Amino acid sequence: MNIPFLDLGRMEASLKHRLKERFSDLIDAGIFSGGKEVEALENSVCDFLKSSFSIPCANGTDALELALRALGIGSGDEVIVPAMTWVSTAEAVVMVGAKPVFWDTDEEGLLRKDWGKAVVSKSKAVIPVHLYGKMVDMKELDEKAKSLGLFVIEDAAQAFGAFQYGRAAGTWGDVGCLSFYPTKNIGALGEAGMCLTQEAELAKKIRLLLNHGQPIRDQHELVGRNSRIDTLQAAFLNVMLKDFKENQQKRKTIAKRYLDAFSGIEELGLPSGILEEDHNAHLFVIQTERRDELKAFLAEHSIGTAIHYPRILPKMKPFFSEGLYKNARSLADRCLSIPLNPFIQPIEVETVVEVIKKFFR
Ligand SMILES: Cc1ncc(COP(=O)(O)O)c(C=O)c1O
Incomplete structure (x- = not known):
């Protein structure tokens, strides 16, 4: 008997059938960027996680970078990051021109509670990572970050659907970042990610940043980029969410x-x-x-x-x-x-x- 660590090809036949049907519908509709599937994904995630805003994007790494940019973090700033995490957490910090300052974790990989000792005048944010799907104590971390005047970007890439005191992973921080990489608890059939926020202004900024700074076509308000989610991936995620x-x-x-x-x-x-x-x-x-x-x-x-x-x-x-x-x-x-x-x-x-x-x- 061969027992793979994870074989996504083993998806249930009924799920495969539903995914193929959705794919076929989309080909017929001819819509491959934006559209109803993306809106439906936003709405379902907002409902399920009780988040005010959910902004789908191309992948979880981009979600982190978009969050940092939306919060105005860049050159000369420092961001506290756990020493044990997937590389994206620190990569995103470097990509916006800031410096990741590493702090040790507890024995199971969650940012050690004394991370406040890493704070200096250049510190702008802390990124707690819910490693392996286990949430950092967000009540405590949020309070401490507030008292220190730092932003909180939750790296909830591995923790979709975890809740603490009734609040979902990703909805505690100024911005929460999700990954829908195929191996995650809810994964696309390719790459996808999402930012969550409870603040309208931040949501607006993230939406602009991921779509070339355009609120409407051909009107560019800031320098952005393309980090839109594929409509196909949004559609697959809408199917996956049901299960x-x-x-x-x-x-x-x-x-x-x-x-x-x-x-x-x-x-x-x-x-x-x-x-x-x-x-x-x-x-x-x-x-x-x-x-x-x-x-x-x-x-x-x-x-x-x-x-x-x-x-x-x-x-x-x-x-x-x-x-x-x-x-x-x-x-x-x-x-x-x-x-x-x-x-x-x-x-x-x-x-x-x-x-x-x-x-x-
Ligand atoms: C902790 C953590 N942060 C960020 C990411 C980045 O997500 P993505 O692979 O969708 O870019 C991942 C995904 O592997 C992750 O596990």
Whole structure:
């Protein structure tokens, strides 16, 4: 039995059929940029996440860059970024001409609570990342950022559908950024992303920035760019959204099975809070000193795994920064993501459980 980490080709037949139908409708309609599907996506996400504004764009990396630009962050500014995240979080900061200032995470990869110590007069914003789908304590972070006069840009790329005190990931910050990369809990059949904001002025600015600064065709109010979402991707996401809750249920069921099965293994660190509402169970990340050995053992048994992520940003050439980043480093050395997605079958989950138990026996 071959158990891939994630195989998107395994989508249910009924979903494939609905996607193909929507594709065919769009070809007949001949609308490939903007249009009703994009509007429908905006409305559905606003409803579901209880956000005042949702602005679809080309991908999650652009969403971060658009957020930074809309907030006026650029050359000479500093932005606090966790040392452990996907590279986009820091990349976007560099792309607008600002400097990412890295701060260590807690043991599970969320920005350490004492990040305020990194604040200097040049600091303009902080970017909490809801890594693996688990939300940073946003009430606390928001209050601290406000008291320090900083903007908050939430990197909620991995946390679609997680809620804290009834408020969705991405709706706490001045701007929240989502990714609909295909592997995400709700993914397009290509690239797509979104900015969320509760402020009309910011929403307007982001919309302008992602469409060449045009409020209407051929009227350019500022220097922007093209980061529009494809209509096709918006349409696919509208189809995918219908299955989101059911898929989340499947993720939580698998997460619970793993937690129950592995709770007695002392050598193994398990994700905390993964069954809670403020975690969308995007990834099931275990931690062990023998990570590479375990990964190889699972591969020998035809079980796919992934490492999110093997290196921390301040130790990468383009972002090099002095510092220990002890927790982030330890996570990078020890983390292993095991298969958790709506497509894996119960028998496959049991096989993963058995093989991991065998390794630690
Ligand atoms: C934490 C984080 N930030 C940003 C992004 C960027 O999203 P995208 O791949 O859609 O550009 C991702 C997606 O991989 C991510 O995981």
